[in-house]
Amino acid sequence: MIEIKHLCKNFGRKKVLKNINCELSEGIYGLLGPNGSGKTTLLRCLTNLYPLTSGEIWINGISSKRGSKLRIGYLPQFFGLYKELTVKDSMRLFCNLKKVKGSDEKEIIEECLEAVNMSQYQDVSGRKLSGGMIRRVGIAQALIHEPKLVLFDEPTAGLDPEERMHFKKVISQLGKKETVLISTHIVEDIEASCDRVIVMNHGEICCVLSCKELVGIAEGKVYACKKGDEQQIPGKYFIEKQYEEDGEIYYRILTNEACEVLTPVSPVLEDGYMCVIKEI
Amino acid sequence: MFFLKCKQFFKSPVLVLATVLYFTWIIKKLLPGMIPEEGSVADAMTFPLVFIPVSFVFFMFFSYALFSREGKSKVNEVILTCRNGKVRSCFCDLCLILFINAFILLLFILFLGLQCDKALGSVQMDVLWFGIRCYLIHIILVNIFASLTGMAVSLIKNEIKAFAVMILLCCCFSQFFLESFYRLTGDHLDLQHMMDLFGLTTRMYHATADYDYIFSVESVDLQRILFWIFLVLTILAYHLLQRKKRFFASCCGAVTVLLLVLYMLPNGASYINIDMNAENISDAYDEEDRYYTTHTEQTGSLEHHESEEDFKITKYVADIHVNRILKADVEVYVDKPELETYMFSLRHEYRVTSVEDERGEQLNYRQEGDWITLQPEDAGKHSKFVFHYQGASKKFYSTSQAVRLPAYLAYLPFSGKRYLFLDFVQKYGEQDVSQVLYDGPLLEGPGYKTEYDITVDSSLKLYSNLPEIESNHFHGISDGVTLMANTFLNAEEISGVRVVHSKADPRYFLHNAETDDDMRKMWRSFIVENDLQGKTIFALGVVHGLDDNYRYFGEDHLVLMAPCTDQYQTFLKTGKHPYYEELTEEEILKDLEPLNNITE
Numbered sequence: 001m002i003e004i005k006h007l008c009k010n011f012g013r014k015k016v017l018k019n020i021n022c023e024l025s026e027g028i029y030g031l032l033g034p035n036g037s038g039k040t041t042l043l044r045c046l047t048n049l050y051p052l053t054s055g056e057i058w059i060n061g062i063s064s065k066r067g068s069k070l071r072i073g074y075l076p077q078f079f080g081l082y083k084e085l086t087v088k089d090s091m092r093l094f095c096n097l098k099k100v101k102g103s104d105e106k107e108i109i110e111e112c113l114e115a116v117n118m119s120q121y122q123d124v125s126g127r128k129l130s131g132g133m134i135r136r137v138g139i140a141q142a143l144i145h146e147p148k149l150v151l152f153d154e155p156t157a158g159l160d161p162e163e164r165m166h167f168k169k170v171i172s173q174l175g176k177k178e179t180v181l182i183s184t185h186i187v188e189d190i191e192a193s194c195d196r197v198i199v200m201n202h203g204e205i206c207c208v209l210s211c212k213e214l215v216g217i218a219e220g221k222v223y224a225c226k227k228g229d230e231q232q233i234p235g236k237y238f239i240e241k242q243y244e245e246d247g248e249i250y251y252r253i254l255t256n257e258a259c260e261v262l263t264p265v266s267p268v269l270e271d272g273y274m275c276v277i278k279e280i
Numbered sequence: 281m282f283f284l285k286c287k288q289f290f291k292s293p294v295l296v297l298a299t300v301l302y303f304t305w306i307i308k309k310l311l312p313g314m315i316p317e318e319g320s321v322a323d324a325m326t327f328p329l330v331f332i333p334v335s336f337v338f339f340m341f342f343s344y345a346l347f348s349r350e351g352k353s354k355v356n357e358v359i360l361t362c363r364n365g366k367v368r369s370c371f372c373d374l375c376l377i378l379f380i381n382a383f384i385l386l387l388f389i390l391f392l393g394l395q396c397d398k399a400l401g402s403v404q405m406d407v408l409w410f411g412i413r414c415y416l417i418h419i420i421l422v423n424i425f426a427s428l429t430g431m432a433v434s435l436i437k438n439e440i441k442a443f444a445v446m447i448l449l450c451c452c453f454s455q456f457f458l459e460s461f462y463r464l465t466g467d468h469l470d471l472q473h474m475m476d477l478f479g480l481t482t483r484m485y486h487a488t489a490d491y492d493y494i495f496s497v498e499s500v501d502l503q504r505i506l507f508w509i510f511l512v513l514t515i516l517a518y519h520l521l522q523r524k525k526r527f528f529a530s531c532c533g534a535v536t537v538l539l540l541v542l543y544m545l546p547n548g549a550s551y552i553n554i555d556m557n558a559e560n561i562s563d564a565y566d567e568e569d570r571y572y573t574t575h576t577e578q579t580g581s582l583e584h585h586e587s588e589e590d591f592k593i594t595k596y597v598a599d600i601h602v603n604r605i606l607k608a609d610v611e612v613y614v615d616k617p618e619l620e621t622y623m624f625s626l627r628h629e630y631r632v633t634s635v636e637d638e639r640g641e642q643l644n645y646r647q648e649g650d651w652i653t654l655q656p657e658d659a660g661k662h663s664k665f666v667f668h669y670q671g672a673s674k675k676f677y678s679t680s681q682a683v684r685l686p687a688y689l690a691y692l693p694f695s696g697k698r699y700l701f702l703d704f705v706q707k708y709g710e711q712d713v714s715q716v717l718y719d720g721p722l723l724e725g726p727g728y729k730t731e732y733d734i735t736v737d738s739s740l741k742l743y744s745n746l747p748e749i750e751s752n753h754f755h756g757i758s759d760g761v762t763l764m765a766n767t768f769l770n771a772e773e774i775s776g777v778r779v780v781h782s783k784a785d786p787r788y789f790l791h792n793a794e795t796d797d798d799m800r801k802m803w804r805s806f807i808v809e810n811d812l813q814g815k816t817i818f819a820l821g822v823v824h825g826l827d828d829n830y831r832y833f834g835e836d837h838l839v840l841m842a843p844c845t846d847q848y849q850t851f852l853k854t855g856k857h858p859y860y861e862e863l864t865e866e867e868i869l870k871d872l873e874p875l876n877n878i879t880e
Contacts, residue, residue: 047361074361080354084291089284090355096281097362097369125291141358 001025002046002149002179007055009041016041018203020055028175030190031183032273033200039183040077042200043151046181047074059149071098073147077154079138081126087113087137088122091144098145112140115170117163131158139167143174150180156189168193187270197269199276206276211269218267218275223253229261238278240271254280285372286379288349295345299380302338306331306384310391321407321768324395325414328388332419333481335384336426337450339377343430344446346373348439366520370431377427381420388415407768421505422480428512435519455482477504477543507539568675571628572701572718575649589696590623591616595731596692600763602738606630606678607670610692613663620659624652624693625700630671638664650700652693667693678763683742686818686839687725687760688832694726723832723857725760732761740765743780745816745837760834762818775807781819806843810852833857 002024009017017038033039044050046057048064057064081090091109100108113119116136121129129137135158142150152171156164172193174180181198184190190197190211197214199206209217222240227249230237235257243250253262254274274280289295313327347370350356359365392411393403400407429449436442451457458479465471514532518525597611608630614622626632628649635645635654643665646653656662672678676689685691690700702719736742736752742765746754754761768782807813816837832839833851850858 049357049360072361074358076354076357078354079358080352082288082349082355084288085284089287093281093284094358096284097359097365099363138358 001058001060003058004046005056005058007042007045007057008053009038009045009050010053016203017045017053020205022198022205022208024179024181026175026177026179027195028171028180028182028193030194030197031181031200032185032187032190032197033183034185034277037200038203039200040153041203043074043153043181043183046149046151047072070149071145071147073142073145073150075135075138075142075152075155077157079134081129081134081137083125083127086123086125087118087129090126090137091141094141094144100145108144112143113137115143116140117166132160132163135159136163139170143170148178150174150178152180152182152184154184155182156184156186164189187273191269197273199273201277209272214272214276215267215269216272218254218271220258220264221254221256221275221280222265222267222271223255223258223262224250224265225253225262226250232261233257233259236280238274238280240274254278256280281368282372282375285376289346289376292345292349295342298338298342298345302334303383305334306387310387313391313395321392321396321399324392324399325411328391328415328419331384332422333454335419335423336453336481339423339426340430340433340446340449343373343377343427344434344442345430346376347431347434348442370520374427374431378424381423384423385412385415385420388419410768417502417505421502421509425480425505425508425512428509428516432512432515432519435515453478453481458482474544477507480505480508503539503543507536507543510536510539565675568721569718572703575701575718589698591619591695592728593693593695593726593730595733597733598692598735600678600734600736602678602683602736602740603680605670605672606691608667608691610667610669612665612667612693614665614695617663618660620655622654622656622662622665623697624654624667624695625650625690625698626652626667626669626693627671627673627676627690627700629673630669630691632667632669634668636666636668637662638666640666650690651697680739682766683736683738683740683763684766684820685763686830686832687745687758687762687834687837688721688723688830688839691763692761698722720830723830725832725834727759729757729759729835731757734761734763736763738765741769743769743771743818745818745834758834758836760832760837762832762834762837762839764818764820775804776813777807778816779803779819780816802843806845809845810848812838831857 004022007020059070095105116139198208237255240252396407397403433442461475518529592615595613599609601607632647635643734754742752744754746756749755771780818839847858
C-alpha cells in the first residue's frame with residue numbers, strides 16, 4: 001500500500017506538484033495527464049530521485065523519509081544503455097546495482113529478456129539496438145529484482161503495435177501481485193490494461209477513477225458534427241479530433257450543450273479524460 | 281560490477297587509446313633508467329616527479345570521460361533509483377582509476393628497484409618502502425585528486441562548460457600560473473604560500489634534490505594535497521549521496537578547513553618556502569648569509585672581536601624533542617658557581633622560552649642573536665641552569681624526517697660569548713674600500729671535553745658519536761656531539777672506523793673514485809694514514825643541492841664530505857681548522873705562471 005499525503009514539489013518558485021493525495025494498492029494504475037502536468041515529477045518523487053518540498057510518501061506504513069526498503073522498478077522517460085556493453089552485460093550490471101543474488105542472476109536475466117522478447121539480442125551491444133529495443137530492455141531491467149512497486153514512464157513510446165500488445169500482457173501478469181503505475185498520454189494503453197486511472201493536470205490530481213467511471217464522465221457529452229456546423233453550438237465546446245466519413249469531414253466534439261447539428265456518439269476513455277482536462 | 285566496468289572501459293576506443301599513449305610515454309621515459317649504467321637512488325626518487333603535470337591532465341580528462349558516460353547513456357536515472365547505486369557505480373569507476381595508478385606505481389617501483397640495485401648492489405627494502413611512500417604522496421595522491429576533480433566536473437551537464445572548467449583548472453595548477461603569481465606578489469611570502477596550494481603539479485623536479493632529506497616538506501605537501509581531495513569530496517558528497525548528504529558533506533568540509541589551517545600554520549609556511557621555489561632551494565644558505573652579513577655590518581669584523589669565556593660546562597643533560605621543530609630542555613652544569621654573569625651561545629634560530637635554576641625558579645635572561653646573558657640575582661649560588669627553547673633551523677634541520685645537528689652547531693648552549701660564524705674582509709682593488717662578509721659557520725664545537733647525557737624523542741633512528749645506552753639515548757664524554765638521522769642513514773665499519781653515511785647520496789664516497797671498491801680503498805687509506813681507528817666518521821654528502829664543505833674534526837669523530845688528509849693533518853699540526861687555503865704571494869705567482877707564459 002502506497003499513500004501519498006499532501007505531496008508538494010517546487011523547482012525554485014515553480015510549483016510542479018500541488019498537494020497530491022492518493023492511495024495505491026495492488027493493481028495497475030494509469031497516470032494520465034497532458035505534457036507538463038507533473039506526471040514524471042510524481043514518479044521521480046516516488047523513486048526518491050527528487051526530494052519532496054513537503055508532504056510524505058508512506059510505503060507499507062514506512063515513511064520514505066526514513067528510507068523505505070521497498071523494491072521499486074523504474075523505467076524512466078528517457079532510458080538508455082551503455083553503448084559499450086551487450087544487452088546481457090547491461091542486465092548483469094543492473095542485477096548488481098539492484099543486489100540480485102549472483103546464483104539467480106542468469107535465470108532472472110533470461111526470464112526478463114524473454115518477457116520483453118529480447119532473448120535473441122542478448123549478445124548485441126547497446127550501440128546496435130534500435131530505440132524500441134532499448135525501451136524493451138528498459139522494461140526488462142525494471143522487473144529484474146522482482147519489484148513490489150513498478151513505475152513506468154511512457155513505456156510504450158517507440159514500441160511497434162506487436163510489442164505494445166506484448167507489453168500489455170507482461171504488465172497484466174505483473175498487476176496481479178504488485179502495484180504498477182504507468183504514466184502515459186497514450187490513452188489506449190491505459191484502456192486495455194489499467195484497473196484505475198489517475199488524471200493529473202497543472203500539478204494536481206483531478207480524479208482517481210476506474211476506466212468505466214472515467215468513460216461515464218463523458219456520457220452525453222460526446223458528439224459528431226460536420227465541419228462548419230460547430231459554429232451553431234450555443235455554449236462551450238471542444239473539438240477532440242477530425243475524421244473523414246463518406247467524403248465529408250467530421251469533428252468529434254465534447255460539449256454540454258446539445259443541439260440539432262450534433263449527433264450523439266458513444267464515449268470512450270479518451271473522451272472521459274478530455275472532459276476532465278477541459279473541465280467540460 | 282568492477283569487471284563489467286573494466287569490460288566497458290576496454291570497449292571504449294578513445295579511453296583505451298589515451299591510456300595506451302599515456303603508458304607508452306611513461307615507459308619510454310623510464311626505460312633508459314631501467315637499464316642503467318649508473319644507478320642513483322635519489323634520482324630514482326625524484327625522476328618520476330616529471331610525470332606529475334601530464335598525469336594530472338590525463339587523469340582529469342580520463343576521469344571526466346569515464347564518469348560522464350552515465351549521463352550520456354541515460355542510464356543515470358535508473359542507477360540513481362538503486363540504493364546507493366550512484367555511489368557504488370562511481371566507486372567501481374574509481375577502482376578502475378586506482379588500478380591504473382597501481383600499475384603506474386608498480387612501474388616506478390620497478391624503476392627504483394633497478395636503480396637501487398645498480399647504486400647499492402642490492403634492492404633494499406627500506407629504500408623501496410620510502411620510495412613507495414614518496415610516490416604515493418607526490419604522484420598517486422595528485423592523480424587521485426585529478427580523477428576526483430574530473431568526476432566532479434562530470435556533474436556539469438553542459439560539455440562545453442565542463443571542458444572550460446577543466447582547462448581552467450589545469451591552468452590554475454600549472455607552473456606558468458604559479459610563476460606569474462610569484463612575479464606579481466613580489467615579496468609577499470604569505471600570499472605566495474597561499475598560492476602554493478596550487479603547486480601540486482609543480483614539485484621542483486628540476487631542482488637538485490636534498491639527498492639526505494628527499495621530499496623535506498612531506499607533511500605540508502600531504503596537507504595541501506589532502507586539502508584539495510577533501511574539498512572535491514565535499515562537493516561530491518553533496519551531489520552524489522542520496523541520504524545523509526549534508527552530514528557527509530559537512531564532515532568533509534570540516535576536514536578541508538582543518539587541513540587548510542594546518543597548511544597555513546607558520547611552520548608549514550617556512551618549510552614550503554624552502555622547498556617549493558627553485559630560487560629558494562638555497563634559501564636556507566642565503567638566509568644565514570643575510571643574517572650574519574647584517575650582523576657583521578652592525579658589529580664589525582670578527583677580526584676585531586674575541587670570544588669571551590669565563591666558565592666551562594661540566595655536564596649536559598638534554599631532552600630533545602624532534603618533530604616539525606626542535607624543542608629542548610637542557611640542564612647545564614657549570615664549573616664556576618660564583619660568577620655574577622653567565623654568557624652562553626645558542627644558535628639564534630632557537631628561541632629560549634625560559635631559564636630556571638637548580639631549584640626550578642625562573643631566571644631573568646636576555647637573548648640577543650646567538651647570545652644569551654644570565655645575571656642571577658643571588659649570584660654565586662648556581663651550579664646548574666635549565667634552558668627551555670625551541671625553533672627550527674632551515675639549514676641544520678631537525679624534523680620528523682631528518683636530523684642534521686653537527687657538533688659545531690650550537691644547538692646546545694655553548695659556554696661563553698662566541699662568534700658562531702666566520703667572516704672576511706673583501707677589499708676592492710687599491711681603493712680603500714672594504715666590506716665584511718659572512719663566510720660560513722664556525723666549525724668548532726665547545727672546544728673542551730664535557731659529559732653528555734642526551735635523549736632524543738624521535739621516531740627516527742639517531743646516529744651519534746656518543747655511545748648509545750638505549751634507543752636514541754646517548755651518554756658519554758666528548759668535545760662535541762653530532763646527531764644525525766634520516767631514512768637512508770647507515771653505519772658501515774671500514775678498517776675499524778664506524779662510517780655513517782647516506783645510502784641515497786649518489787656522491788657518497790664518489791670523489792675521484794669510479795667504483796664502490798675504489799671508494800672504500802680511498803677511505804681505508806685515509807683512515808690508516810691518519811690513524812683514525814676507534815673514531816666515528818659522518819660522511820655526509822650534498823645538502824640542498826650545494827656542496828657542504830663544512831668539516832668538523834673532533835677528538836672522537838669527524839664530520840666530512842670526502843677524505844681530506846691534507847686538511848686533517850693541518851688541523852692536527854696547528855690545532856686550528858683550515859678554513860681558507862691561505863696562499864702566499866709566491867704561491868699565487870706560481871699559480872699564475874702558465875697563464876703569463878701563454879700571454880707572452
